[in-house]
Amino acid sequence: MQDDKKRYVIPGDVITTGPYRPDQNVTLDGNRIIATVIGISEISDDGVRVIPLTGMYIPKSSDLVIGKVVSHTSLSWEVDINSCYVGILPAADVFGRDFSAHADELTSKLDKGDLIAARIVNFDRTRDPLITIADRELGKIESGTLIKISPSKVPRLIGKRGSMIQTVEMATHAVITIGQNGLIVVSCDDSNGLLKAIKAIRMIEEEAHMANLTDKVKEMLESR
């Protein structure tokens, strides 16, 4: 990791002083680009960024998240998406355009405690994130095992173009739904496969910063 482009940084570390564009998790002080979180700095043609190794999930438009319904008003559900903001799921999204607050009972579709796979539609500083479940792979999750990992490790779990997660899915025949917010649902008919998939996910979380992780995971999955 000791090349010029990638470096381990902590808040306050000066990454570079060149004429680069500050991207994620960096700040500009004069002409110095400074890291603002613990992570790995990357300098590319279009800017400087730091991939965080810790931290909370910050909602981003079009992210797939897994959330738990915590309460509802007469017009919308509030969903805990493992972030500092609650997700707002409007009732019209589930009941359709002819939703009426008198006639339709929200709890008939989604109740407190239900898990849902949702997508973030819109999020800005002024309002809580708006989410939707109106898509093919979205909606209420009926079964599976819920695992929570650090949201900063999610990209590693998915791997380059999904390579890591495909490896795990192929080896265990499990279906794994990954929320960008660090919540993961694993379902598998075979209990051995389920345990193995969970073990693999835990291993990826713990060793996210290691090189050659895909090979290690493969090795673990193939043993026994």
Place this chain on the structure above:
Amino acid sequence: MGGRESTLVLLDKNGIRCDGRKIDEPRKIMIKAGVLKNADGSAYIEFGDNKIIAGVFGPRDVHPKHLSNTDTGILRCRYHMSPFSVTERKNPAPSRREIEISKVIKEALLPSLMLEKFPRTVVDVFIEVLQADGGSRCAAIDAASVALADAGIPMRDMVCACAAGKVADTIVLDVNNEEDQAGQADMPVGYMPNLNKVTLLQLDGVLTRDEYKKCIDTAIGGCKLVYQIQKKALTDKFFENGGNQ
């Protein structure tokens, strides 16, 4: 001038202080990051005989809601001394001194945090002094800063703090409890090393202009030493194999 009468020799003729240190030598400092499982970020510091643990939660929803700010996140800080942290049992209720130190620590940490990224949220910092020995506010800031970085809260820079003071007419680095009680001045300084900015400056005692300048330089020198230890604590936790710093 100043200081209490005492039979203790604070500085002998060889320039050795009452606990065997040289005038520009800090106490032994050890920091460990990520010691608590349930907090979002945490750190433990041993600063001489000070033993302090800091836990950070957030950014999270503000309760009570009226405290929230739609423009920016807010920081709340609680400095608390355990009943067993001092020789005579300390009443666990927050004292006047603890409330003041909580405020001072909050204001020392705030310039480093980029809370404007998280409007309507709060970051809570809880500092528990397990064992106190002069200079606990500096040690608390050091631990809190590591805990905040551990929690992944965006920061412009780390905050490190160290005190300097005047003992037996000499400017010394990092005053301990005895020196604080019997010495002539105590000056805790909070500092952001990469931005070269001071975030905390207090002074208890009387100094001449030259002494003041020397004292602040000495304290900043101490802060830079602390920074290396903070850096090591975070590097050890996150990049244990192959960290390049």
